[in-house]
Amino acid sequence: MSANKQVDFDKSLGTRQVMAVSFGLVVCVSTWGSALIGFAEYGVGFIVSILIAGLLYFLIAMNYSELATMYPRAASIRTYVEGEFGNRLGSMASMIYVLSFAAGVSAEVIFFGYVLNGFVPGVPWWGWAILVTTFGLIVNLIGIKNVGKLSDYLLWAIVVITLLVGIFAFTGLSIQAPDFSKLTTGFFTDGFAGLIGAFLLAMWLFAGFEVAAPLAEEVKNPGKSLPRGMFFAILAIGVLNIIFGLGAYLLVPADVLSSESGLIQIGSYIAGSVGVVVLFLFAVFCTVATVLANYSSVSRLMYGMAEKPGNMLPAKLKWLHPTFKTPWRTLITYYAVTLTLMLSLGGGGMATLVYISSFIWIVQYVIAISTNIALRKKIPDYPRPYRVPGGNIPILSIIGLVGLVVFLALSVIPPFGDIYTFYYGFGMIVVVAVYGLIMGSISEKEKSKKIAG
Numbered sequence: 181m182s183a184n185k186q187v188d189f190d191k192s193l194g195t196r197q198v199m200a201v202s203f204g205l206v207v208c209v210s211t212w213g214s215a216l217i218g219f220a221e222y223g224v225g226f227i228v229s230i231l232i233a234g235l236l237y238f239l240i241a242m243n244y245s246e247l248a249t250m251y252p253r254a255a256s257i258r259t260y261v262e263g264e265f266g267n268r269l270g271s272m273a274s275m276i277y278v279l280s281f282a283a284g285v286s287a288e289v290i291f292f293g294y295v296l297n298g299f300v301p302g303v304p305w306w307g308w309a310i311l312v313t314t315f316g317l318i319v320n321l322i323g324i325k326n327v328g329k330l331s332d333y334l335l336w337a338i339v340v341i342t343l344l345v346g347i348f349a350f351t352g353l354s355i356q357a358p359d360f361s362k363l364t365t366g367f368f369t370d371g372f373a374g375l376i377g378a379f380l381l382a383m384w385l386f387a388g389f390e391v392a393a394p395l396a397e398e399v400k401n402p403g404k405s406l407p408r409g410m411f412f413a414i415l416a417i418g419v420l421n422i423i424f425g426l427g428a429y430l431l432v433p434a435d436v437l438s439s440e441s442g443l444i445q446i447g448s449y450i451a452g453s454v455g456v457v458v459l460f461l462f463a464v465f466c467t468v469a470t471v472l473a474n475y476s477s478v479s480r481l482m483y484g485m486a487e488k489p490g491n492m493l494p495a496k497l498k499w500l501h502p503t504f505k506t507p508w509r510t511l512i513t514y515y516a517v518t519l520t521l522m523l524s525l526g527g528g529g530m531a532t533l534v535y536i537s538s539f540i541w542i543v544q545y546v547i548a549i550s551t552n553i554a555l556r557k558k559i560p561d562y563p564r565p566y567r568v569p570g571g572n573i574p575i576l577s578i579i580g581l582v583g584l585v586v587f588l589a590l591s592v593i594p595p596f597g598d599i600y601t602f603y604y605g606f607g608m609i610v611v612v613a614v615y616g617l618i619m620g621s622i623s624e625k626e627k628s629k630k631i632a633g
C-alpha cells in the first residue's frame with residue numbers, strides 16, 4: 181500500500197455520468213413503490229405533489245451546484261458548512277448527511293428484498309439484500325469509471341422500461357384494459373390535507389440527487405457537469421415517475437398497487453409472464469444503480485471526514501487504492517454499516533423508514549441552502565463557477581428554504597402530518613449530531629493546542 185498522498189482521484193466523470201449517478205441513486209425500487217403508493221392513495225392529484233416537490237428540488241439543486249463548484253471536494257457538505265459556521269457544525273452536518281444516505285439505502289434494499297422475494301419465493305429478502313449490496317461494493321472497489329459506465333447503461337435500461345409501462349397503459353396495448361375513468365375521478369379527494377400528507381412521499385421520489393456533489397474531485401469539468409447533470413436528473417426523475425405511476429394507476433387496482441406485489445402485478449397486467457420477467461429485471465436494475473451511487477458518494481464523504489486536521493473518523497480510513505484510485509477502507513466500512521442496519525431492522529418498517537429518511541434528507545437540504553445564503557453574504561467575491569440567479573442574497577435560495585421549512589413542518593405536525601415521523605427522525609438526527617459535535621469540539625481543541633504550541 182503506497183502513501184495516500186501519492187494517489188489522486190481519477191477524474192473520469194462527464195455530464196452524462198453525473199446525471200446517471202444522480203438518477204441512479206434516486207430511481208430505486210422504493211422510489212417507484214412510493215410513486216405507486218402515492219397514486220393509489222391520492223389518485224391523479226399526486227401529480228401536483230410531484231410537481232411541487234420537483235420545483236423545490238430544482239431550487240435545492242441550484243444551491244448544491246453553487247456549493248459543489250465553489251468547493252469541489254470529496255468532503256462535500258462538511259466543507260461547505262465549515263466555511264461559514266465552523267468545524268463543530270460542519271462535523272454535525274456531515275454526520276446528518278451520512279445518516280440520510282445510510283437510512284435511505286437501507287429502506288431501499290429492504291423493499292427490494294421483499295419485492296424480489298415475491299418474484300422468487302425461494303430466496304429470502306435478506307439474501308437479495310446481501311447479494312445486491314455486495315455487488316455494489318465490488319463495482320465501487322474497482323474504480324469510479326466502472327461505476328459511471330454501469331450507471332450509464334442502467335440509466336437507459338430503466339428509462340426504456342419505464343416508458344414502455346406508460347406506452348402500454350396509455351395506448352391500451354396491455355393485457356388488462358386501462359381504466360381511463362380514473363383520470364377524471366379522485367382529484368384532490370383529500371383536499372389540502374391530502375396534498376400535505378403526500379409531500380414527504382413526493383419528496384422521497386427525488387431524494388439523493390445531490391449524490392454527485394461528493395464526487396466533485398472525480399468530475400472532469402465540475403463547474404459545468406455537476407449543475408447540468410443534477411438538473412437533468414431531476415427533470416428525468418419527475419417526468420418518468422409521472423409516466424410510470426400514472427400508467428400503472430390506470431391498469432392496476434389501488435389496493436393491489438400499494439402492496440408489496442405491486443410491481444409483479446404491473447408486469448402481469450401488461451404482458452403476462454413476459455411482463456413479470458421484465459419488471460423483475462427492472463427491480464434489479466434500479467436497486468443496483470442505487471447501491472452503486474450511494475456507496476460511491478458516501479464513501480467519498482467518509483474519506484473527507486477522515487482527513488486531518490479535524491478528522492472525525494480514524495485517519496487510516498483516508499486511503500486510496502493505488503491501482504483503482506478508490507477509497508477501499510471507507511467503502512468496506514460503509515458496506516458493513518449499511519448491511520448491519522438493514523439486517524437489524526429485520527425487514528420491517530420500510531414505509532416508516534422512507535418517511536423518516538425523507539425528513540432527515542430535507543433537514544440536510546435546509547442546512548445546505550442556509551449555508552449557501554450565508555456564504556453569499558460572507559464571501560460574495562469568492563469564485564463561483566455556478567451561481568444561483570440573484571444578488572449576494574439570492575431570492576431563489578430564500579424561496580426554496582422557506583418552502584422546505586413550511587412543508588416539512590406541515591408534514592410532521594398534526595392535523596396534516598405524522599408527529600411520529602418527527603420524533604424518530606429528529607431523534608436519529610440528535611444522536612449523530614451529538615457525535616459530530618463531540619468530534620468537532622475535540623478537533624477545535626487540537627487546533628488550539630497546535631496554535632498555542
